[in-house]
Amino acid sequence: xxxAPFVILKDVAKRxxxxxxVEEISLxxxxxxxxxxxxxxxxxxxxxLRLLAGLEIPDEGQILIDGRDVxxxxxxxxxLSMVFQSYALFPHLSVAENVVFGLKVRRVPRAxxxxxxxxxxxxxxxxxxxxxxxxxxxxxxxxxVALARAIVAGQRxxxxxxxxxxxxxxxxNSVRKDIKKLQRDLGITVVYVTHDQTEAMSMADxxxxxxxxRIQQVGTPDDLYNRPVNTFVAxxxxxxxxxxxxxxxxxxxxxxxTLGVRAEHVSIVPDGKGRLSCTVSEAEFLGSETLIGLxxxxxxxxxVLQPGLSLMPEGAHVDVTFDDHNLHKFNQEGxxxxxx
Amino acid sequence: xxxxxxHIEAAGAILLALIWxxxxxxxxWAAFHSTSDAVNFNVTxxxxxxxxxxxxxxxxxxxxFLNTFLLVTVVLIGQFILTTLAxxxxxxxxxxxxxxxxxxxxxxxFILPEVLIVENYAxxxxxxxxxxxxxxxxxxxxxxxxxxxxxxSFKSVPIELHEAARIEGxxxxxxxxxxxxxxxxxxxxxxxxxxxxxxxxxxxxxxIVTNSPETRxxxxxxxxxxxxxxxxxxxxxxxxxxxxxxxxxIAFLLFxxxxxxxxxxxxxx
Numbered sequence: 001x002x003x004a005p006f007v008i009l010k011d012v013a014k015r016x017x018x019x020x021x022v023e024e025i026s027l028x029x030x031x032x033x034x035x036x037x038x039x040x041x042x043x044x045x046x047x048x049l050r051l052l053a054g055l056e057i058p059d060e061g062q063i064l065i066d067g068r069d070v071x072x073x074x075x076x077x078x079x080l081s082m083v084f085q086s087y088a089l090f091p092h093l094s095v096a097e098n099v100v101f102g103l104k105v106r107r108v109p110r111a112x113x114x115x116x117x118x119x120x121x122x123x124x125x126x127x128x129x130x131x132x133x134x135x136x137x138x139x140x141x142x143x144x145v146a147l148a149r150a151i152v153a154g155q156r157x158x159x160x161x162x163x164x165x166x167x168x169x170x171x172x173n174s175v176r177k178d179i180k181k182l183q184r185d186l187g188i189t190v191v192y193v194t195h196d197q198t199e200a201m202s203m204a205d206x207x208x209x210x211x212x213x214r215i216q217q218v219g220t221p222d223d224l225y226n227r228p229v230n231t232f233v234a235x236x237x238x239x240x241x242x243x244x245x246x247x248x249x250x251x252x253x254x255x256x257x258t259l260g261v262r263a264e265h266v267s268i269v270p271d272g273k274g275r276l277s278c279t280v281s282e283a284e285f286l287g288s289e290t291l292i293g294l295x296x297x298x299x300x301x302x303x304v305l306q307p308g309l310s311l312m313p314e315g316a317h318v319d320v321t322f323d324d325h326n327l328h329k330f331n332q333e334g335x336x337x338x339x340x
Numbered sequence: 341x342x343x344x345x346x347h348i349e350a351a352g353a354i355l356l357a358l359i360w361x362x363x364x365x366x367x368x369w370a371a372f373h374s375t376s377d378a379v380n381f382n383v384t385x386x387x388x389x390x391x392x393x394x395x396x397x398x399x400x401x402x403x404x405f406l407n408t409f410l411l412v413t414v415v416l417i418g419q420f421i422l423t424t425l426a427x428x429x430x431x432x433x434x435x436x437x438x439x440x441x442x443x444x445x446x447x448x449x450f451i452l453p454e455v456l457i458v459e460n461y462a463x464x465x466x467x468x469x470x471x472x473x474x475x476x477x478x479x480x481x482x483x484x485x486x487x488x489x490x491x492x493s494f495k496s497v498p499i500e501l502h503e504a505a506r507i508e509g510x511x512x513x514x515x516x517x518x519x520x521x522x523x524x525x526x527x528x529x530x531x532x533x534x535x536x537x538x539x540x541x542x543x544x545x546x547x548i549v550t551n552s553p554e555t556r557x558x559x560x561x562x563x564x565x566x567x568x569x570x571x572x573x574x575x576x577x578x579x580x581x582x583x584x585x586x587x588x589x590i591a592f593l594l595f596x597x598x599x600x601x602x603x604x605x606x607x608x609x
Binding site for chain 2: 053054055074075076080081082084085086088090091092093101102105106149
């Protein structure tokens with residue numbers, strides 16, 4: 001490992017007709033890591049990926065891949081592969097032709113092509129489907145063809161744009177594991193765009209959370225979950241998201257800032273002994289536990305987890321408490337306060 | 341009630357079809373009978389192939405067939421190249437004045453080719469292409485209809501395929517050749533059908549611009565063969581007509597299903 005990161009974005013910006021695209025995107029990506037770009041729709045995560053891919057050219061800033069400045073290079077000169085949300089398989093070509101499309105364009109000799117294709121099909125478990133057309137495959141199979149096409153050339157950087165969003169929930173879980181395993185086995189660097197925080201948290205070594213064209217926080221899943229830098233991150237990451245409480249509602253805190261607490265750190269106590277007295281707004285049975293949503297003036301998203309099936313009637317009164325050391329503190333602008 | 345109206349509709353359709361096909365049927369019938377039998381509608385008259393023998397010996401038909409075949413091929417190749425490139429530019433590239441140029445191209449649709457005959461004649465002569473097959477085909481190559489058709493067809497190709505090909509290392513022409521052209525295959529087939537039948541049957545322009553049997557297409561050859569100064573023999577003319585329409589007619593009957601599907605898929609009616 002040399003010192004310099006594999007991919008570097010420096011103050012990259014892209015605007016459309018004066019409207020905000022992305023601003024001040026600075027990011028270092030180490031070789032062999034799995035980086036997830038996470039955020040709500042319209043936050044600029046796909047734009048960032050397309051800038052990296054060379055499908056868009058930035059208005060400002062610099063992009064380096066493997067020490068080479070590729071800011072204005074064509075997509076084909078960047079030595080990367082990409083998996084599209086819609087898979088972008090060529091409908092007129094068979095599975096085999098789709099997989100070797102790039103090799104053929106780059107005039108790789110026939111024998112080498114066949115060898116690489118066989119390996120890619122083996123890795124993705126697509127043997128026997130070589131002559132099928134994409135239209136004759138299921139969604140999951142198409143997804144694997146797209147993966148095979150991305151890994152066949154042996155590019156060290158692979159970009160993925162919401163590759164799982166067209167799969168059903170069950171398949172999504174298994175493909176998620178496959179992609180992660182593939183990335184680790186091949187030692188490639190993956191930049192993965194998703195709006196699903198579970199996906200990002202479970203797969204990525206590093207998560208980049210974006211909002212309104214700007215990066216909010218870059219860090220490990222642990223950082224984002226346990227040390228959110230602002231209230232947006234706190235509310236976006238985790239299921240259920242962190243509850244935010246106005247400090248004036250809780251005894252023992254001076255007003256003027258926001259407290260954050262996760263559902264697992266909230267507990268129900270007998271009446272009169274809690275720090276907040278709430279009403280039940282909803283109860284969701286999740287299997288191993290029940291998520292109870294609570295209402296209280298000055299709070300948003302307050303909820304508590306109860307083990308097993310323990311539904312509560314709507315409107316019931318409960319008292320809840322939490323420990324001070326589990327609280328996150330944010331100032332009025334939503335920034336995390338130091339030392340918490 | 342609906343049953344009755346359905347029968348009326350069917351009867352109407354059959355009647356229209358009969359009226360439409362009757363000239364062809366008559367020509368077919370006349371071609372196989374002697375002139376007097378044909379003119380007198382002598383239904384029981386014996387069938388004969390004499391008319392074909394006479395017609396075949398009366399003109400260099402093989403040469404005309406070859407000319408027409410060369411003509412439609414040259415026109416089609418020229419059209420494919422030009423309409424593909426122009427259609428792609430209008431569909432997927434950005435350049436200043438694109439919309440204006442596209443409107444100018446579409447305006448060509450409002451102009452009857454016959455209006456331009458004199459101008460085209462002067463141009464073809466200036467290029468030194470008078471009385472050549474290339475000269476006959478040239479004015480039709482930059483077809484506005486074809487450009488429009490290709491543009492629509494290329495526009496419907498998802499942008500992700502374009503981007504995927506770009507990432508896989510294709511240049512612009514590579515993408516056009518490897519992605520857009522194969523995906524537009526039904527459009528090409530449908531357009532080829534329209535183009536071939538139009539230029540197989542085209543008459544006025546080739547009549548003006550050709551001068552010798554070496555370049556003359558079938559239609560012009562047929563008209564000279566059937567011209568009144570040679571004496572009107574309805575049966576022989578019918579036989580010659582049958583010969584000249586036969587290749588297209590047979591091809592259409594054989595590939596009817598594919599043609600219709602191509603039209604449906606290309607979205608033209």
